Amino acid sequence: MAASLEIPSRCVIWFGQPPAAERGALAAAGWQLRCVSPAPAMAIGLRGRDHLVAVVDLRHLDAEAAQLLLPWIEKHHHLPWLAVLPAGLGSPPPAWGALLRACQDQFSLPLELPDLLSAMQRQCDGDDVPLAATHNGGGLPALIGNSAPLLAVRAALHKFAPVELPVLVTGETGTGKELAAQALHALSGRAGKPFLAVNCGAIPANLVQSELFGHERGAFTGASQRRIGLFEAAHGGTVFLDEVGDLPADAQTSLLRVLQEGTLERVGSNQPLRVDVRVLAATHVELEQAVAHGRFRRDLYYRLNVLRLPMPSLRERGADVLLLAEHFLRAFRQRHAGRARGFDPGAHQAMRGFDWPGNVRELLNRVQRAAIVAEGELISAADLDLVEPDAPARRALLQDARGQVERDVLLQALRQHGYNVSACARHMQISRVTVYRLCRKHHLELPAQR
Ligand SMILES: Nc1ncnc2c1ncn2[C@@H]1O[C@H](COP(=O)(O)OP(=O)(O)O)[C@@H](O)[C@H]1O
Ligand SMILES: [Mg+2]
CATH class of the missing domain: 3.40.50.300 (P-loop containing nucleotide triphosphate hydrolases)
Structure with a gap:
C-alpha cells in the first residue's frame, strides 16, 4: 500500500492479549497495539486523529468479561469491530451471540491472522474510513504518495x-x-x-x-x-x-x-x-x-x-499519480459495483504523461468517471478521456515533420512562446501532453515544468 500519513497513528484496540508472534505481525503491518482488559465502567481515551479498529479477542475473555464489552461496543459503534475466535472451535457458545452480532466479521487465530490484518487494513483505506470523532475534522486524512x-x-x-x-x-x-x-x-x-x-x-x-x-x-x-x-x-x-x-x-x-x-x-x-x-x-x-x-x-x-x-502539483509528483489513481479506484469500488479493477499499460502511460491542470481533484474525477464507463476489467486511456484528439493538423504535423524537422518546429514554437507549453500547444494545434512528449523525445529541456 502507498506510504501514507496515517501509518504512525493506526491503532488497534485489542480486548485481550495477543501472543508475541501476533504482536510482531501487527507491528510489522504498521499497527500500534493497545491492549485493554474489559472492566466495569472502563473509559479509554481515543484521540481524534487515530485510525482505530477494535478487536475482541475471545480466546482469552471469559463470558463475563465479554458481557462487560457490550455497552462499550454500543457506545463506540462508529468503530469497526472485529472478533477473534480460537482456531478449531466448532460453533461459538451461545453466550457470545450478542457480541459476535455486534462485530462486523470474525477470524480464527492464529490461522486466519493474514485475513484479519487485511480486514483491518481495508478499514483504513479509502475515503470511507470510520474514524474516531469524525465530527471534528475527519481525523487524520490519508495523504497518498511517496514522491x-x-x-x-x-x-x-x-x-x-x-x-x-x-x-x-x-x-x-x-x-x-x-x-x-x-x-x-x-x-x-x-x-x-x-x-x-x-x-x-x-x-x-x-x-x-x-x-x-x-x-x-x-x-x-x-x-x-x-x-x-x-x-x-x-x-x-x-x-x-x-x-x-x-x-x-x-x-x-x-x-x-x-x-x-x-x-x-x-x-x-x-x-x-x-x-x-x-x-x-x-x-x-x-x-x-x-x-x-x-x-x-x-x-x-x-x-x-x-x-x-x-503543495506540489501532480505533474511534479512522478509515480504518485499511479498510486493515487489506484487508491481512488479502490475507494470507488468499495462503494459502487463496477467491472473495472485496474488500469491497463496505456492508461498508466497516459496518466504519467498528462499535465493534470486540475491536479489530484482532476485525477479523482477522471478515475471515478472511468470506473463507470469502462467496459472491461482494466481502465484504458480512452476511459480516462486521455486519448489525444486526432486533429488533422496534428496528424499532418507528426507525419510530415519527422526527425530534425519535428525538433526544429517544436523548438521554434517553444522559443516563440517563451517556453510556455500551453501557448506552444495552441500554436502547434497539438495537446500539451504531446508537447511534453515531444520535448522528452527530442531532449528539449523545459525550464521548470510547471
Ligand atoms: N495526497 C493525496 N492523497 C489522497 N487524496 C488527495 C491527496 N491530495 C488531494 N487529495 C484529494 O483530492 C481532492 C482535492 O483536494 P483539496 O484538498 O480539496 O485540494 P485544494 O484545496 O488544494 O483545491 C480531495 O478529494 C482530496 O481528498
Ligand atoms: Mg480547496
Whole structure:
C-alpha cells in the first residue's frame, strides 16, 4: 500500500492479549497495539486523529468479561469491530451471540491472522474510513504518495502541526491544500476540537464579517437572532480560511485582531470576546501580488505567512499519480459495483504523461468517471478521456515533420512562446501532453515544468 500519513497513528484496540508472534505481525503491518482488559465502567481515551479498529479477542475473555464489552461496543459503534475466535472451535457458545452480532466479521487465530490484518487494513483505506470523532475534522486524512515532493510535505506537516502558529498553504487548485490543513489539525494538540473550514471567496462580501465573527440581534436588517460566527464556534480548535486572498478589507482587519490579540467582536457589538483558535490559510494565487496591489494587508500577510507549506502539483509528483489513481479506484469500488479493477499499460502511460491542470481533484474525477464507463476489467486511456484528439493538423504535423524537422518546429514554437507549453500547444494545434512528449523525445529541456 502507498506510504501514507496515517501509518504512525493506526491503532488497534485489542480486548485481550495477543501472543508475541501476533504482536510482531501487527507491528510489522504498521499497527500500534493497545491492549485493554474489559472492566466495569472502563473509559479509554481515543484521540481524534487515530485510525482505530477494535478487536475482541475471545480466546482469552471469559463470558463475563465479554458481557462487560457490550455497552462499550454500543457506545463506540462508529468503530469497526472485529472478533477473534480460537482456531478449531466448532460453533461459538451461545453466550457470545450478542457480541459476535455486534462485530462486523470474525477470524480464527492464529490461522486466519493474514485475513484479519487485511480486514483491518481495508478499514483504513479509502475515503470511507470510520474514524474516531469524525465530527471534528475527519481525523487524520490519508495523504497518498511517496514522491520526494510529497515526502517533503509530510515532513513539514509533522514539523508544523504542533506549533501554535498560522500556516499558509499554497499551491494550485486540487493539490490537496485543504487535506493538508486537516492533517495539520489532526496532528496538532487541537485534534478532537473543531476544525472549521470556510472558503473566503464563496461568501458574499457583505456577509463575511458576520459569518466569521458572528453578529448580535438587530445588528443589521435581517439579523433577527444573535449568531455565533465561525471563530467562536471553533473555539479551542482550528479555522481553515481557504482562498484567504479573497477576504474583504474589513474582515482582514478583524482577522488581524484575532491573530494579534486573540479577541473578536460580533457585528453590532463592541464587547471584545476572547477566542482560542489556530488559523490555517490557503491561497492558490500569489498573495504577495495582492499585497503589492494593496488588496491584502501587508501586516496580515506577514502574520499568516510565518510557516509556509507549498503543495506540489501532480505533474511534479512522478509515480504518485499511479498510486493515487489506484487508491481512488479502490475507494470507488468499495462503494459502487463496477467491472473495472485496474488500469491497463496505456492508461498508466497516459496518466504519467498528462499535465493534470486540475491536479489530484482532476485525477479523482477522471478515475471515478472511468470506473463507470469502462467496459472491461482494466481502465484504458480512452476511459480516462486521455486519448489525444486526432486533429488533422496534428496528424499532418507528426507525419510530415519527422526527425530534425519535428525538433526544429517544436523548438521554434517553444522559443516563440517563451517556453510556455500551453501557448506552444495552441500554436502547434497539438495537446500539451504531446508537447511534453515531444520535448522528452527530442531532449528539449523545459525550464521548470510547471
Ligand atoms: N495526497 C493525496 N492523497 C489522497 N487524496 C488527495 C491527496 N491530495 C488531494 N487529495 C484529494 O483530492 C481532492 C482535492 O483536494 P483539496 O484538498 O480539496 O485540494 P485544494 O484545496 O488544494 O483545491 C480531495 O478529494 C482530496 O481528498
Ligand atoms: Mg480547496
